[in-house]
Amino acid sequence: MMRIYELETLAPEEILNRDIRAEAEVDAAVDAILEDVRLHGDGALRRYTRELDGAELGSLQVSGAELDAAWAALDADFRATLELAAENIRRFHAQQVHRDFCLTDRPGIIMGQRYTPIEKVGVCVPSSPTAFPSTILMNVIPAKIAGVEEIVLVTPPERDGSISPAALAAARIAGADRIFKLGGAQAVAALAYGTESVPRVDKIVGPGGIYVATAKRKVFGRVAIDMVAGPSEILVLADGGCRPDFVAADLLSQAEHDVFSSAVLVTDSLPLAQAVQREVEVQLERLPRREIARRSVEENGKILLTRSLDAAVDAANRIAPEHLELCVEDPFALLPRIRNAGSIFLGRSAPEALGDYFAGPNHTLPTSGTARFSSPLGVDDFIKRSSFLYYSQDVLAEAAPRIAEFARREGLEGHARSVLIRCESETKEM
Amino acid sequence: MMRIYELETLAPEEILNRDIRAEAEVDAAVDAILEDVRLHGDGALRRYTRELDGAELGSLQVSGAELDAAWAALDADFRATLELAAENIRRFHAQQVHRDFCLTDRPGIIMGQRYTPIEKVGVCVPSSPTAFPSTILMNVIPAKIAGVEEIVLVTPPERDGSISPAALAAARIAGADRIFKLGGAQAVAALAYGTESVPRVDKIVGPGGIYVATAKRKVFGRVAIDMVAGPSEILVLADGGCRPDFVAADLLSQAEHDVFSSAVLVTDSLPLAQAVQREVEVQLERLPRREIARRSVEENGKILLTRSLDAAVDAANRIAPEHLELCVEDPFALLPRIRNAGSIFLGRSAPEALGDYFAGPNHTLPTSGTARFSSPLGVDDFIKRSSFLYYSQDVLAEAAPRIAEFARREGLEGHARSVLIRCESETKEM
Numbered sequence: 001m002m003r004i005y006e007l008e009t010l011a012p013e014e015i016l017n018r019d020i021r022a023e024a025e026v027d028a029a030v031d032a033i034l035e036d037v038r039l040h041g042d043g044a045l046r047r048y049t050r051e052l053d054g055a056e057l058g059s060l061q062v063s064g065a066e067l068d069a070a071w072a073a074l075d076a077d078f079r080a081t082l083e084l085a086a087e088n089i090r091r092f093h094a095q096q097v098h099r100d101f102c103l104t105d106r107p108g109i110i111m112g113q114r115y116t117p118i119e120k121v122g123v124c125v126p127s128s129p130t131a132f133p134s135t136i137l138m139n140v141i142p143a144k145i146a147g148v149e150e151i152v153l154v155t156p157p158e159r160d161g162s163i164s165p166a167a168l169a170a171a172r173i174a175g176a177d178r179i180f181k182l183g184g185a186q187a188v189a190a191l192a193y194g195t196e197s198v199p200r201v202d203k204i205v206g207p208g209g210i211y212v213a214t215a216k217r218k219v220f221g222r223v224a225i226d227m228v229a230g231p232s233e234i235l236v237l238a239d240g241g242c243r244p245d246f247v248a249a250d251l252l253s254q255a256e257h258d259v260f261s262s263a264v265l266v267t268d269s270l271p272l273a274q275a276v277q278r279e280v281e282v283q284l285e286r287l288p289r290r291e292i293a294r295r296s297v298e299e300n301g302k303i304l305l306t307r308s309l310d311a312a313v314d315a316a317n318r319i320a321p322e323h324l325e326l327c328v329e330d331p332f333a334l335l336p337r338i339r340n341a342g343s344i345f346l347g348r349s350a351p352e353a354l355g356d357y358f359a360g361p362n363h364t365l366p367t368s369g370t371a372r373f374s375s376p377l378g379v380d381d382f383i384k385r386s387s388f389l390y391y392s393q394d395v396l397a398e399a400a401p402r403i404a405e406f407a408r409r410e411g412l413e414g415h416a417r418s419v420l421i422r423c424e425s426e427t428k429e430m
Numbered sequence: 431m432m433r434i435y436e437l438e439t440l441a442p443e444e445i446l447n448r449d450i451r452a453e454a455e456v457d458a459a460v461d462a463i464l465e466d467v468r469l470h471g472d473g474a475l476r477r478y479t480r481e482l483d484g485a486e487l488g489s490l491q492v493s494g495a496e497l498d499a500a501w502a503a504l505d506a507d508f509r510a511t512l513e514l515a516a517e518n519i520r521r522f523h524a525q526q527v528h529r530d531f532c533l534t535d536r537p538g539i540i541m542g543q544r545y546t547p548i549e550k551v552g553v554c555v556p557s558s559p560t561a562f563p564s565t566i567l568m569n570v571i572p573a574k575i576a577g578v579e580e581i582v583l584v585t586p587p588e589r590d591g592s593i594s595p596a597a598l599a600a601a602r603i604a605g606a607d608r609i610f611k612l613g614g615a616q617a618v619a620a621l622a623y624g625t626e627s628v629p630r631v632d633k634i635v636g637p638g639g640i641y642v643a644t645a646k647r648k649v650f651g652r653v654a655i656d657m658v659a660g661p662s663e664i665l666v667l668a669d670g671g672c673r674p675d676f677v678a679a680d681l682l683s684q685a686e687h688d689v690f691s692s693a694v695l696v697t698d699s700l701p702l703a704q705a706v707q708r709e710v711e712v713q714l715e716r717l718p719r720r721e722i723a724r725r726s727v728e729e730n731g732k733i734l735l736t737r738s739l740d741a742a743v744d745a746a747n748r749i750a751p752e753h754l755e756l757c758v759e760d761p762f763a764l765l766p767r768i769r770n771a772g773s774i775f776l777g778r779s780a781p782e783a784l785g786d787y788f789a790g791p792n793h794t795l796p797t798s799g800t801a802r803f804s805s806p807l808g809v810d811d812f813i814k815r816s817s818f819l820y821y822s823q824d825v826l827a828e829a830a831p832r833i834a835e836f837a838r839r840e841g842l843e844g845h846a847r848s849v850l851i852r853c854e855s856e857t858k859e860m
Contacts, residue, residue, distance in 0.1 A: 346819060395779075
């Protein structure tokens with residue numbers, strides 16, 4: 001049963017499970033795989049795919065014919081669902097595109113900032129019942145909108161060397177340029193170093209198990225990576241007017257992910273707290289993944305009772321949850337007061353699952369309290385800024401004494417001279 | 431003497447010095463400092479400051495009286511220079527502020543994205559002749575514009591326990607909220623863990639030596655950090671119409687930083703290459719920091735000869751330099767072709783030093799080729815995004831079958847139920 005606590009009795013770090021699982025034992029294994037792929041390229045990739053995925057691969061890359069066959073094999077109704085979700089995700093992320101700026105209002109001075117896409121990006125997608133088509137949409141579409149030239153998707157094959165039709169259809173809809181049948185640390189290695197078949201990329205994104213996460217950490221610096229996610233979390237902030245069965249269903253949708261997930265309710269209503277506690281038990285019984293969900297709610301789930309809704313809001317900001325549901329009468333009144341949260345679900349008809357698959361905002365979100373300083377995956381993760389600066393000779397000459405003074409204060413005479421030499425004699429200018 | 435190479439004979443990684451210096455020997459020392467400060471707080475800070483900076487501190491924090499005295503002690507002319515530079519930096523960075531968005535064009539659906547500032551930020555500034563007032567402006571001003579609530583500046587004291595008036599004046603102008611007399615790994619530890627005097631922050635930014643860089647890497651995850659910078663670099667792309675003395679001065683302004691700096695010229699003109707080679711020798715002789723600059727240009731400097739200006743542009747994109755000067759007849763024609771560079775200096779009157787101190791763009795830039803995937807420090811480093819999502823009950827009911835189908839495809843029945851339960855019977859809705 002989920003336990004009820006008074007919020008004030010817990011420290012913020014006691015509220016959500018944010019243990020990063022021990023990684024020491026996989027460290028050496030990942031090192032070996034990285035080195036092997038770096039040295040032996042495709043040969044190593046085939047070997048690991050045989051050993052770890054049980055698949056003997058011909059081409060590492062998914063062919064056009066395989067893509068076409070997958071497209072035809074998928075039922076039209078689910079294809080339509082994927083296309084609708086993709087359209088929603090595209091529509092949301094298109095709003096994230098920034099404009100360059102250029103300041104031209106001072107005579108002789110032009111300065112500004114340009115956005116350019118990262119050239120090549122790798123997207124890792126773990127295997128699962130159906131290779132997470134939602135993960136493919138959520139990672140590839142923002143990269144596509146950013147203008148990434150080559151998006152390389154990697155996902156491990158089934159034992160027969162195939163990739164699920166749902167995944168391939170999602171990849172086509174999202175706009176992946178090339179797809180490779182690779183998973184685990186070996187896929188990360190291939191993307192970081194490049195092999196005969198797999199292009200080296202500039203950034204690697206996407207979720208993964210401990211091997212993928214460790215490999216990403218290790219190649220970081222050589223390539224960029226997105227966040228390394230901790231256990232998934234939901235904080236449901238609910239007032240006494242909530243339907244307990246809705247709240248329980250939302251908590252369980254998080255809890256069914258894995259036993260490390262945290263599902264937490266914070267409310268100022270004792271009757272709601274107690275009703276949710278009972279309802280979770282009722283719904284748990286009927287859930288296919290009830291063993292996982294039960295361990296999750298019992299080990300990492302909590303019901304927190306606060307003295308007021310204000311106290312609940314303060315707690316949400318301290319916790320900085322990945323997902324925050326504001327299941328209250330007037331959620332828009334609370335929205336401006338939320339400082340730290342990955343994604344915010346407003347009102348009684350916006351369960352987390354709506355955002356996981358369909359509505360448009362990204363489902364890759366900052367976990368483990370990192371919403372204090374980081375953001376959902378988005379177009380920003382696939383672009384970079386450059387600044388630019390032009391001065392006319394006259395304007396430089398005017399500013400030169402101040403720049404030289406500043407440089408000399410910092411002990412850098414060469415900096416001063418690089419400015420002053422341009423002002424010594426205008427007649428020398430070519 | 432700087433050596434001339436034909437570009438085609440070098441691999442990109444041979445062009446700029448991008449060795450990250452060995453860190454193994456400081457690892458254990460930094461671990462000990464972090465642990466000590468975590469356990470013993472201010473006591474440990476005082477002890478390290480006594481041992482490492484030779485200063486016996488009363489209060490760790492700079493007082494208002496000290497700030498006032500520094501302000502009065504600094505000559506008015508340099509104060510004016512600092513204020514002018516701050517004004518330029520503010521003007522540029524104000525353009526980086528993003529707008530929230532909200533999509534409201536579909537009945538029953540509201541979704542959008544909000545930006546919120548990171549709450550508390552620590553800025554580390556190393557000691558130097560005058561504690562780098564430019565570093566203070568460049569790190570504090572973007573945080574201030576982002577709306578950071580508390581900006582905590584740390585910089586090591588002189589042996590008499592003082593901080594240079596220039597640094598304190600820059601901190602006041604930039605808008606730092608509190609200043610502590612701390613440097614090295616102990617300052618990073620204080621900001622990451624908090625002590626009796628020093629607040630724990632959410633993100634730590636700013637340059638530093640090997641101790642600060644190592645400590646930042648180690649506390650990363652607990653708090654956010656900015657990039658860990660490698661050696662500084664300049665790539666001057668010049669045509670035959672350039673004044674060799676200007677180019678030489680710009681190369682030397684980079685070379686005087688430290689012996690690891692890379693100053694590289696790429697040009698399609700052999701006469702310019704040879705003239706710059708000679709001119710560097712001439713100017714080196716007269717430079718106060720000539721020992722450092724000579725080692726830098728001889729060990730890490732290069733002159734690269736290309737067959738065309740186009741080939742030089744391609745090289746610049748492959749190298750992805752921190753600073754890129756386009757010293758050519760029509761630099762604006764080349765600007766759209768630059769894909770990878772931290773900061774771009776256009777034309778014959780925009781030496782790097784102009785951007786280092788004064789013009790407005792940030793001087794904290796991606797080194798070591800990371801301009802392929804990362805950006806100059808800016809307002810973006812001090813904010814984060816949250817998405818938000820509202821559906822009316824009707825619209826959720828309409829989308830429910832598709833969301834449920836998607837969730838079931840991914841094997842997550844609990845997700846499907848969290849949506850479907852809201853559509854079972856409208857009359858049950860409270």
